[in-house]
Amino acid sequence: MSSTPLALNTGVVALQQEGYYLTLLPAHIVVHGVPYVRESGDVAEGKFIIPVTISGDQVTMSDHQIEFMGEFPHTAGKIKMTALLADVPTDNQIADGMVSNYRFSNKPNEGKIDDDCYKKVKHYEAIVCSEAQAIDPAVTARKWRPTDQLTEAVFRYADTNAGRAGIVEQNNRLRQYKLGIIGLGGTGSYVLDLIAKTPVSEIHLFDGDVFENHNAFRAPGAAQVEALKQRLPKTEYFKAMYDAMRHGIHAHLYHVTKEKLSDLDQLDFVFLCIDSGAARKMIAEYLRTKHIPFIDTGIDISNRSGQNLLEAITRVTFVNDDSADEAMSFLSFGDIDDGIYSTNVQIAEINALNACQAVIEWKKHVGFYADDRPTACQVAYYSQDNATVY
DSSP states (O other): OOOSHHHHOHHHHHHHHTTBOEEEOSSEEEEEEEEEEOTTSOEEEEEEEEEOEEETTEEEOOSSOEEEESSOOBOTTSOBOTTTSOOEEEEEEEETTEEEEEEEOOOOSSSOOTTOHHHHHHHHHHHHHHHHHHHOTTOOSBOOOOOEEOOOSSBSSOOHHHHHHTOHHHHHTTTTOEEEEEOOSHHHHHHHHHHTTSOOSEEEEEOOSBOOHHHHTTSSSOOOHHHHHHTOBHHHHHHHHHHTTBSOEEEEOSOOOGGGGGGGTTOSEEEEOOOOHHHHHHHHHHHHHTTOOEEEEEEEEEEETTTTEEEEEEEEEEEOTTTHHHHHHHOOOOOOOHHHHHHOOOOHHHHHHHHHHHHHHHHHHTTSSOOSOTTOOEEEEETTTTEEEO
C-alpha cells in the first residue's frame, strides 16, 4: 500500500475493506462498477468520482456533492431520478478514460457527508444502486479488486490543479516532451519556473555562469544570502530550487559551444534565452539542421530621452520546419559589445512577461492552447502603448 495521504485516508481504507474497487488519482477518488438503471430500464455500471484536495498530508472534500461517470440514473420504473439527484452535467475529463458526466447533489436528512468519502459513497450508493438491485438483486459495487493508484511520474506531490480544473487531457499532451532552456538569466529562469509546473518528462538547463546578486533581482523566488555567498552555478542553483517539486531536471554546467552542440540532439524543443548574437546564430542554425523546433526570446529596455521613463519591448520568435526561413530572418546575430551586454537593463516583470509569451507560444505548438494565428512566427509587445505586433 502506498503511503500517500489519499491511500491512508480512513474513508478510503474503509471502502477498500468492504470490497469497493477504487482508483486513487492526484485529485479524485474513483469508485468503479456502481450499478444503476439506464433510461432504457437496463442495469449498467458507472463510476462515482469524488474530488478531493490534498494539502501536505491532509485530505479534504469541499461539499456533499459527488460526480458520476455514466448516463443519468433512473428508477426501476424508468423515471429519471431528478427528484433525488441534481441533474448538473459536467463532462470534464479527469484522467485517461475517465470523464465526469454529471454532478449529483443530495444532502442526507441526518449527519454530514462532506468530510468523509466513505459516508459519501454509502449515501449515494443507497440512492442509485438500490434501484438497480430492485431489478437484479445480485448486482453490487463491491468488486473485491485491488486499488489502483495513479501517481504523477515527474512530480514529488500530487498535481491536484489539473484534475480540479478539468484540463487533464490538455496536460497529457505535454508529458512526452524533453525540453531545453539555454540561458538561465532573467527570462530563462522564469521559463523554467513555468515549465517546471508542467508534466514534461525532462528539462535540461544549459548555462555556464554562477548565480550572483544581480541575478537574484530578476529571477523567480527569493534567494537566500547564504546561496549567493556560495556562488553556485546557475544550473545547480535552479535545479535544487525545483527539485523540491519534481524529478527530471538536468543541470549542464556550461555554455553551449560548438563542441557541445550535439548535447541538444536529445531534445524535442528548446527555449533560447541568451543575448550573444554569435551564440544565437550558432545554436539556431544547428537546431534547424536537426529539425528541433525552438523559441528565441529577447527584450529591449530603453530610457525615453529627457523623461526618465522606461520603454520596453519583448519578443518571442518561433522557429520550426514550417516557418524556418521567415523566422530566422527576424533573429539578430550581430555581436554585442561586452560593456552593453553587462549593463543591459533587465527587470523582473519584463523578463517574466517575455517568459510567459514564450511558454504560451510553445503550448500553442503542442496543442494546449488554441492558436488562431498558426502562421505567425514572431510576437512583439511594446510596453508604452500595450501594442502587440505579429
